Amino acid sequence: MKRVTILGATGSVGSSTLDLIEREAEAFEVLALTANHDVERLAAAAIRTNAKLAVVADASCLPGLIERLAGTGIQARGGPEAVCDAARMGADWTMAAIVGLAGLGPVMAALEGGGTVVLANKEPLVSAGDLVVEAAKRHGATLLPADSEHNAIFQCFDADRPERVRRIILTASGGPFRDWTVEAMRSVTPQQAVAHPNWSMGAKISVDSATMMNKGLELIEAARLFPVAPSAIEIVIHPQSIIHSMVEYVDGSILAQLGPSDMRVPIAHTLAWPDRMATPMAPLDFVSVGRLDFAAPDPARFPALALARAALQEGGARPAILNAANEVAVAAFLSGGLNFLEIAAIVADTLARYNPVAPDSLEAVLAIDAEARRHAGERVKDCVV
Ligand code: NAD
């Protein structure tokens, strides 16, 4: 039996992970499930999977969790430290599916146990990538990518011969506003932005997909995970989201991973790796897919892409600032305090105003993150929608 923990169990990726685990309940023992404040869903999932521990990060929700778990024998805890403790329970396999840099502490805690840590949560890799990768090495932990593109690259990448890789081709759906004019994008609502054409995801990543900042974050994520130069990672728009990414070798061969746009496919790959497991996915019907299209991304309408590429190339604190400002701007947009185009503008502005030295520790990353959030927050206040 594989002992598993899901950090962010009530979210989109967390729910997809639970679905796979519950279909093969005899193969998995659930140690811990965590959530931010949805105690209803958390308690229900903990009871269904007979988890040992359920943790709610927002400690004010703990009484509600305790009440729902009364008499079940499942332990309930609350607060961010308890989330990290849950990550330290020594699972063989941990799904990191918290959204944002809030997942960094729990990811680092999970790595301490030396098991397999699966990253859906991309923001820690963007802001503190080197530290995360180093910690995995130090503790003998295995990092596996669940992000569909990076999982695709992982499946195609010859890790023994990275020097034979010429290019990584990161595919992007282009999001719901792929063909919109800048003028039309100015007045999009949060509801329009979270309605992704191909994928069903949490609100933050859906907005990131709409601004294409998600692809920018994924560019940085790819550079952290795979030993290739940033200039060797290309982004191509592929509206059907069937090819999840590709690796080109020096001989001109290109390997691609294809599949339906359902996160259960990459998650199942990491759950069973290096083996394979069945999923409920119907076989892909190529005839009904009909065609696969490709286009170049438009840097003028989607400025987030260039911001992310510059942050990656400049390195140091830049990716952490990019991520922090983006988290603040996306939250403001979702709560109606910002128009859609101002998201990238706030990220650009924060990067222009704040340029600290490269962080050399986790504490330094967190300090840069906090300061960048403060800068971005000030700028959000100036925006009147
Ligand atoms: P979501 O919003 O649906 O779920 C987020 C989860 O994190 C929830 O369980 C929530 O309770 C928890 N959480 C939120 N804030 C927290 C905090 N401060 N402390 C502790 N827990 C907290 O998000 P999602 O779409 O599942 O995405 C999760 C991560 O995976 C993100 O980093 C996202 O970029 C990445 N990802 C998601 C998808 C997808 O299809 N949804 C695909 C690839 C990568």
Ligand code: MG
């Ligand atoms: Mg992705």
